[in-house]
Amino acid sequence: xxxxxxxxxxxxxxxxxxxxxxxxxxxxxxxxxxxxxxxxxxxxxxxxxxxxxxxxxxxxxxxxxxxxxxxxxxxxxxxxxxxxxxxxxxxxxxxxxxxxxxxxxxxxxxxxxxxxxxxxxxxxxxxxxxxxxxxxxxxxxxxxxxxxxxxxxxxxxxxxxxxxxxxxxxxxxxxxxxxxxxxxxxxxxxxxxxxxxxxxxxxxxxxxxxxxxxxxxxxxxxxxxxxxxxxxxxxxxxxxxxxxxxxxxxxxxxxxxxxxxxxxxxxxxxxxxxxxxxxxxxxxxxxxxxxxxxxxxxxxxxxxxxxxxxxxxx
Amino acid sequence: xxxxxxxxxxxxxxxxxxxxxxxxxxxxxxxxxxxxxxxxxxxxxxxxxxxxxxxxxxxxxxxxxxxxxxxxxxxxxxxxxxxxxxxxxxxxxxxxxxxxxxxxxxxxxxxxxxxxxxxxxxxxxxxxxxxxxxxxxxxxxxxxxxxxxxxxxxxxxxxxxxxxxxxxxxxxxxxxxxxxxxxxxxxxxxxxxxxxxxxxxxxxxxxxxxxxxxxxxxxxxxxxxxxxxxxxxxxxxxxxxxxxxxxxxxxxxxxxxxxxxxxxxxxxxxxxxxxxxxxxxxx
Numbered sequence: 001x002x003x004x005x006x007x008x009x010x011x012x013x014x015x016x017x018x019x020x021x022x023x024x025x026x027x028x029x030x031x032x033x034x035x036x037x038x039x040x041x042x043x044x045x046x047x048x049x050x051x052x053x054x055x056x057x058x059x060x061x062x063x064x065x066x067x068x069x070x071x072x073x074x075x076x077x078x079x080x081x082x083x084x085x086x087x088x089x090x091x092x093x094x095x096x097x098x099x100x101x102x103x104x105x106x107x108x109x110x111x112x113x114x115x116x117x118x119x120x121x122x123x124x125x126x127x128x129x130x131x132x133x134x135x136x137x138x139x140x141x142x143x144x145x146x147x148x149x150x151x152x153x154x155x156x157x158x159x160x161x162x163x164x165x166x167x168x169x170x171x172x173x174x175x176x177x178x179x180x181x182x183x184x185x186x187x188x189x190x191x192x193x194x195x196x197x198x199x200x201x202x203x204x205x206x207x208x209x210x211x212x213x214x215x216x217x218x219x220x221x222x223x224x225x226x227x228x229x230x231x232x233x234x235x236x237x238x239x240x241x242x243x244x245x246x247x248x249x250x251x252x253x254x255x256x257x258x259x260x261x262x263x264x265x266x267x268x269x270x271x272x273x274x275x276x277x278x279x280x281x282x283x284x285x286x287x288x289x290x291x292x293x294x295x296x297x298x299x300x301x302x303x304x305x306x307x308x309x310x311x312x313x314x
Numbered sequence: 315x316x317x318x319x320x321x322x323x324x325x326x327x328x329x330x331x332x333x334x335x336x337x338x339x340x341x342x343x344x345x346x347x348x349x350x351x352x353x354x355x356x357x358x359x360x361x362x363x364x365x366x367x368x369x370x371x372x373x374x375x376x377x378x379x380x381x382x383x384x385x386x387x388x389x390x391x392x393x394x395x396x397x398x399x400x401x402x403x404x405x406x407x408x409x410x411x412x413x414x415x416x417x418x419x420x421x422x423x424x425x426x427x428x429x430x431x432x433x434x435x436x437x438x439x440x441x442x443x444x445x446x447x448x449x450x451x452x453x454x455x456x457x458x459x460x461x462x463x464x465x466x467x468x469x470x471x472x473x474x475x476x477x478x479x480x481x482x483x484x485x486x487x488x489x490x491x492x493x494x495x496x497x498x499x500x501x502x503x504x505x506x507x508x509x510x511x512x513x514x515x516x517x518x519x520x521x522x523x524x525x526x527x528x529x530x531x532x533x534x535x536x537x538x539x540x541x542x543x544x545x546x547x548x549x550x551x552x553x554x555x556x557x558x559x560x561x562x563x564x565x566x567x568x569x570x571x572x573x574x575x576x577x578x579x580x581x582x583x584x585x586x587x588x589x590x591x592x593x594x595x596x597x
Contacts, residue, residue, distance in 0.1 A: 074427060075427075076423070076426070076427070076593060095326065096324075096325045096326045096429040096430075096431055097322075097324050097325055097326060097429070099427065099428060099429040100322075100325045100429035102427065104424075104427035104428075106420070106423060106424065106427070109419060109420025109421075109423065109424065110419050110420060111416075111419050111420050111421045111424070112345065112349065112415075112419065112421070114344075114345035114348040114349060115341065115344065115345055119341070119344065123337060123341045124428065126334055126337050127325070127334060127428045127429050127430045128325070128428075128429060129322050129323045129324075129325055129429075130322060150348070166424070170428070170429070
């Protein structure tokens, strides 16, 4: 996907992200990452890299370990073992100059919001050595009309846009987005996607978690699926789950019964099918990322994978 | 191109930390006055109490006499106590409750993810306590003078005493407030944990009740804490010298005021350094 954007003239700020020595090592490097809380293992050995300029989506059900992973990378939590490098720094020892290179959008919080949108962004911009223009950022999240409103007077989705704005105000090299579009209306989501595409063009590395699989498919170059504290799948969006998971499904109804057939040659199959008469409700479905994701997660449910089925047990 | 990254100015220089600290003061001050409840219970509370005491005891004459033989009014008698209480509220109570709230509502977690230094954050909090405290004291003194006819000192030396007692008092209380903010387990319980401490201190430290009327053991307990000394320092400024004999030890003992407040300042700095965290890791 990003190849299509090469014709866009990158802003000068992207120079530091491309070329030079920083690109020789990945922006994020995770090896055998483990985390346990009072003896309970939340993460049981994660390995992945995120390249400079890449958008990587971390997917998985609630409680699978996504937020634990992202919070370890952000420096909010300490790992139990393994090695982690974020922009060449161990997050457990990341200083202020390291934080100045990050942008963090946490899951939503319930702050007082006693400042206006513009006051809040102007104030936070002052923390960073090379911030973006406040009004441009307000415009990029579509809050021009609300710039002078107190944050506490905004709707949930509007407050979330302020969170995103605060995440990018410092012109981050690496942006963490933990479920950024929760509470967005469809228009705000599209606007957010445009913003992310813009940030990608500028060379920003992005780590995204989301429950919207269409969003992950739209925005990210690669995805990792976390289930039960492990990375069960990782790869470019269009190869996740392997070729088999993408085999089209032909679905039709005959005599009130739904039939399904997975085949590489749906056209040939359908033409054979019609020789027996016109099938009702015929459709050829290519599994979406969501279908593949749900199958993968179902296959790695903690109870299904670690315990044999015991009959009679609730 | 790595040189670009390397030449990005560091955010951890002392000049920058102080500059951002001052921008925090402005931000803190602005947002403080948009929180109605905090304004009422910390900012205006001493003024409300001064009014109540002045009116309730307006015909009482048991507060002593000045050098010219005039009876000391209730308003005159309570002004120093209310000034001391204001310093305690704007410094200790407000900051402890405020920071505990910021810890639980996610404000501190957000700040922790930015290059804001803890020092800048502290400058913002202490600076806000100072600015709010100055406004509060000015309002109290003005109301005492205009509404209740309290005679104000004319000797510049008295105002100098007021200045250092006030500044040392606010700073000490603010830093103790930062330290105490670790005590409540949640923002919701913060008021319930902090207010009783502050209230008891006020009752045993000569803010509401004449200090020397308390039993000796209670006076000794109160003398350990800063508020007793803060109130004593304020009385030395606003009460006539004829009342000095009624103080514990028969003296304003300003040296004692300076020493005890300074000790608590150091205790507060150590406490704040040991207990303050942006977030509780792994909570």
